[in-house]
Amino acid sequence: xxxxxxxxxxLSGEALAGEKKTGFDExxxxxxxxxxxxxxxxxxxxxxxxxxxxFWRGRTSETIDRYxxxxxxxxxxxxxxIYVSEIFxxxxxxxxxxxxxxxxxxxxxxxKDKAVHDLSVGRVVFLAGGTGHPYFSTDxxxxxxxxxxxxxxxxxxxxxxxxxxxxxxxxxxxxxxxxITMQEVVEKGLKVIDTTASALCLENKMPLLxxxxxxxxxxxxxxxxxxxxxxxxxx
Numbered sequence: 001x002x003x004x005x006x007x008x009x010x011l012s013g014e015a016l017a018g019e020k021k022t023g024f025d026e027x028x029x030x031x032x033x034x035x036x037x038x039x040x041x042x043x044x045x046x047x048x049x050x051x052x053x054x055f056w057r058g059r060t061s062e063t064i065d066r067y068x069x070x071x072x073x074x075x076x077x078x079x080x081x082i083y084v085s086e087i088f089x090x091x092x093x094x095x096x097x098x099x100x101x102x103x104x105x106x107x108x109x110x111x112k113d114k115a116v117h118d119l120s121v122g123r124v125v126f127l128a129g130g131t132g133h134p135y136f137s138t139d140x141x142x143x144x145x146x147x148x149x150x151x152x153x154x155x156x157x158x159x160x161x162x163x164x165x166x167x168x169x170x171x172x173x174x175x176x177x178x179x180i181t182m183q184e185v186v187e188k189g190l191k192v193i194d195t196t197a198s199a200l201c202l203e204n205k206m207p208l209l210x211x212x213x214x215x216x217x218x219x220x221x222x223x224x225x226x227x228x229x230x231x232x233x234x235x
Contacts, residue, residue, distance in 0.1 A: 004223060006045040006119060008127075008146040009036070010138070010156045013054035013080055015213040022054055029084055032157075033091045035219040036124065040093060044223060045119040047149055049127050049142045050084060052076030070134030077138060081128035082106065094123045100132030112148050119149070139197040147204045154201070154208045155222060156193075161212035162230035163192050179231040182208070192232060201234055208232035 011032065018025025040046055055076040056069075064072075078099060085095040096118045098110040107128060108114065115125050130141040146154045163185070166174040182202050185192050192210060193201070201208065211222050211229025218228055 003225070004044055004152040006047070006149065006151045007039075007223065008047045008049065008142060008149065008151045008154050009219070010142045010154060011048060011050045011084070012156075012158045012213060013051040013076070015157060015159045016050070016080070016084070017054040024054070024083060026087070029087045030091065032213065032219065033084070033088045033093070035217060036088070037091055037093055038220050039223045040122060040124060045122075047115070047119065047125040047127055047145065047151065048081070048084070049138055049145065050077055050080040051138045052080060055079065067134045070136075074130050074132070074134075077130055078103065078107065078128040081126040085124075085126050088124055094121075095126060096123050097126040097128055099129035101129060103129075115149060125149075136196065137194050139193040140200065143193070143197040143200040143204075143206060146206055147200060151206070154206060155219070156208060156210045157213035157219060158210060159212070159214065160210075161215065161228065162210055163190055163232065165190075177230045178227075179233060182232050182234045185232060201232075205234045207234050 014021065016025065016029055017023055018028040036046055052073045056073050081097050085097055088095050097107045098115055099107040100110050102109055110127070118125050127141065127145045130136060130138050131144060142154055163177045163180055164174040168174040182198060186198050192208070209222055209227065209229060209231055211218050215228055221228060
């Protein structure tokens with residue numbers, strides 16, 4: 001499965017925060033940028049979605065309406081993409097940021113044609129703002145954009161190093177899968193991605209690769225076929 005032409009990398013907001021658990025850890029962000037520069041320099045086209053969990057996890061709040069909480073989360077992903085895009089530029093890459101809604105001159109409104117063009121000339125394309133609608137997670141936005149941009153695979157860089165039979169923090173007998181089908185993920189209720197994203201990936205044959213962002217050179221290694229996480233296949 002190596003030798004990808006175009007990938008969508010989903011970065012965990014919490015992972016980018018490092019040990020601080022909130023905001024950004026600049027050293028972590030620079031290290032991620034340097035890894036992605038290597039795979040871009042090797043000819044892989046890269047689009048990126050970033051979760052907003054380093055700023056906001058609205059579903060844990062019972063005092064705020066879900067609709068408004070999700071809007072705050074949407075804006076958190078925009079802040080993340082603007083910041084990380086600047087880090088990417090700092091290490092020598094060209095970037096563009098798209099949102100599904102207008103934000104003055106901070107971002108461009110998403111267009112498949114424009115995004116594909118940017119990818120084809122070596123720009124890293126940041127896809128901020130989720131789907132633009134509450135009640136849809138960044139997982140769903142990730143699946144949707146990967147399908148729209150005709151990516152070869154979704155690479156999900158998380159704080160955990162793959163898919164397990166149970167939560168390894170709670171169950172010491174949990175077993176890590178090297179590979180598993182998306183259908184098995186759904187049937188076993190493993191919660192790798194949400195059900196809407198799972199359905200999109202199944203229907204459109206979009207595979208996933210889930211690995212730890214915290215392992216040394218994990219993005220470069222997994223993009224090159226040295227899988228350290230779990231491959232989720234679609235039939």
